Amino acid sequence: RKEVEQDPGPFNVPEGATVAFNCTYSNSASQSFFWYRQDCRKEPKLLMSVYSSGNEDGRFTAQLNRASQYISLLIRDSKLSDSATYLCVVRSSGSARQLTFGSGTQLTVLP
Amino acid sequence: EAQVTQNPRYLITVTGKKLTVTCSQNMNHEYMSWYRQDPGLGLRQIYYSMNVEVTDKGDVPEGYKVSRKEKRNFPLILESPSPNQTSLYFCASSRTSGGATNTGELFFGEGSRLTVL
Numbered sequence: 001r002k003e004v005e006q007d008p009g010p011f012n013v014p015e016g017a018t019v020a021f022n023c024t025y026s027n028s029a030s031q032s033f034f035w036y037r038q039d040c041r042k043e044p045k046l047l048m049s050v051y052s053s054g055n056e057d058g059r060f061t062a063q064l065n066r067a068s069q070y071i072s073l074l075i076r077d078s079k080l081s082d083s084a085t086y087l088c089v090v091r092s093s094g095s096a097r098q099l100t101f102g103s104g105t106q107l108t109v110l111p
Numbered sequence: 112e113a114q115v116t117q118n119p120r121y122l123i124t125v126t127g128k129k130l131t132v133t134c135s136q137n138m139n140h141e142y143m144s145w146y147r148q149d150p151g152l153g154l155r156q157i158y159y160s161m162n163v164e165v166t167d168k169g170d171v172p173e174g175y176k177v178s179r180k181e182k183r184n185f186p187l188i189l190e191s192p193s194p195n196q197t198s199l200y201f202c203a204s205s206r207t208s209g210g211a212t213n214t215g216e217l218f219f220g221e222g223s224r225l226t227v228l
Contacts, residue, residue: 004153008151034216041222042221042222043201043219043220043221043222044154044201044217044219045219046216046217087153087154099156099217101146101153101154101155102153103151103152103153104153
């Protein structure tokens with residue numbers, strides 16, 4: 001079983017739609033959680049951290065469910081520019097190397 | 112401008128011909144790391160470095176070497192490349208905080224697409 005699992009998609013949604021991605025992690029000792037965004041053929045970039053109480057950044061909402069070991073990302077009012085691959089990233093306690101990336105969920109927002 | 116610079120960006124080589132992918136960051140970051148990205152497998156860590164002269168293996172270190180003689184540079188060396196090392200490679204850096212852990216925000220280079228024939 002992969003440490004971090006995501007539905008690869010692709011998710012094809014119309015502009016203005018609300019879309020949600022889930023990500024599950026297997027290590028219950030995981031401490032920190034993040035969503036990264038990767039545009040086609042580009043490097044990943046941090047989108048947002050995920051806090052225990054959930055957090056929002058504009059149209060983006062991230063939530064964490066420790067009991068079920070999953071995190072989610074909700075995008076409201078999708079824009080064409082949201083088209084990208086979204087990577088779920090989990091960090092366990094201790095060693096700095098334990099940043100584990102999911103394989104990503106591909107989103108295409110259609111006009 | 113704060114950045115992580117990798118070179119070359121694209122390379123086609125043949126089996127067994129040693130090559131080095133350079134990585135340099137100008138943010139004075141302690142932590143640097145190399146990843147490879149393959150379809151369906153996501154980003155997998157090859158090696159990382161907590162600081163100068165401190166390096167450690169990631170999840171897929173076989174066939175790779177690294178060195179960290181200076182804080183800003185973290186080259187990736189393929190002594191004898193093989194076709195299964197054909198991949199997209201990313202170097203990344205971050206500052207460390209609170210001891211051994213980083214903040215979770217990694218700054219990535221633009222990637223180096225390597226093809227080994």
